[in-house]
Amino acid sequence: MLVDTHCHIESDNYNDKDDVIKRAFNNNVKILIINGYDKKSNKEAIETANKYENIYATIGYHPSEADKIAIDDLKLLEEQLMMNKVIGIGEIGLDYYWTNENKDIQKELFIKQILLANKYNKNIIVHSRDAIEDTYEILKKYKKESVKGILHNYSSSLEMAEKFIKLGMLFGIGGVVTFKNNKIIEVIKKISMEYIVLETDSPYLTPDPYRGKKNEPFYLNLIANKLAETKAKDVNEVCEITSRNAVTLFDLNYKI
Numbered sequence: 262m263l264v265d266t267h268c269h270i271e272s273d274n275y276n277d278k279d280d281v282i283k284r285a286f287n288n289n290v291k292i293l294i295i296n297g298y299d300k301k302s303n304k305e306a307i308e309t310a311n312k313y314e315n316i317y318a319t320i321g322y323h324p325s326e327a328d329k330i331a332i333d334d335l336k337l338l339e340e341q342l343m344m345n346k347v348i349g350i351g352e353i354g355l356d357y358y359w360t361n362e363n364k365d366i367q368k369e370l371f372i373k374q375i376l377l378a379n380k381y382n383k384n385i386i387v388h389s390r391d392a393i394e395d396t397y398e399i400l401k402k403y404k405k406e407s408v409k410g411i412l413h414n415y416s417s418s419l420e421m422a423e424k425f426i427k428l429g430m431l432f433g434i435g436g437v438v439t440f441k442n443n444k445i446i447e448v449i450k451k452i453s454m455e456y457i458v459l460e461t462d463s464p465y466l467t468p469d470p471y472r473g474k475k476n477e478p479f480y481l482n483l484i485a486n487k488l489a490e491t492k493a494k495d496v497n498e499v500c501e502i503t504s505r506n507a508v509t510l511f512d513l514n515y516k517i
């Protein structure tokens with residue numbers, strides 16, 4: 262079995278959403294965690310999670326939303342957090358790749374959502390692009406110890422990874438590991454399996470040999486295969502450990 266800890270299965274991305282879900286469930290992927298990132302996708306993630314037993318939602322406002330989010334939007338997020346099947350806050354974080362002109366606004370939004378995670382004991386799913394130092398400093402300062410989470414599409418150094426492990430963070434590994442000449446594979450080799458979960462980030466970051474096409478959760482099998490090769494482990498063991506890590510992190514009711 263596999264758990265896709267990070268995907269964006271919504272009608273704006275797929276006009277055959279239910280088929281995409283079915284294909285995943287028929288191909289070894291047993292649990293999907295749909296990550297919202299704005300008001301619309303949060304709402305749809307909750308609706309989809311309510312429709313399928315083994316789909317869960319995390320909700321939050323992505324850093325690209327930072328300039329648009331008002332107090333009322335955070336109140337709405339807080340109300341939605343109480344809903345059944347909402348298991349975490351994310352994707353939230355910092356993204357200085359697209360713009361670093363609103364760093365302070367991004368940081369403020371990130372911190373407010375971490376404080377909500379603290380208040381409601383929800384784990385977090387964190388996006389960090391070209392902002393790893395600030396991400397670390399904010400998590401270290403504001404996240405309470407019992408709140409854990411995933412650094413989605415981890416792409417930084419081993420040294421930083423060790424610091425994040427001390428904060429209770431796991432690493433989301435996705436399609437990038439299958440790309441030619443990717444730099445993260447050497448880091449992953451040295452990270453213990455107990456800190457790794459798998460993700461597709463569908464519809465983005467499609468693994469090789471389908472890079473360029475639209476990603477889907479059932480391609481998670483290709484990522485598991487690559488991780489098994491990288492770690493010189495049996496693929497079934499990789500599936501079992503990464504699934505157990507995800508189920509334990511979110512305290513999901515699923516026997517592995």
Ligand code: NI
Pocket residue numbers: 267269296352462
């Ligand atoms: Ni994402």
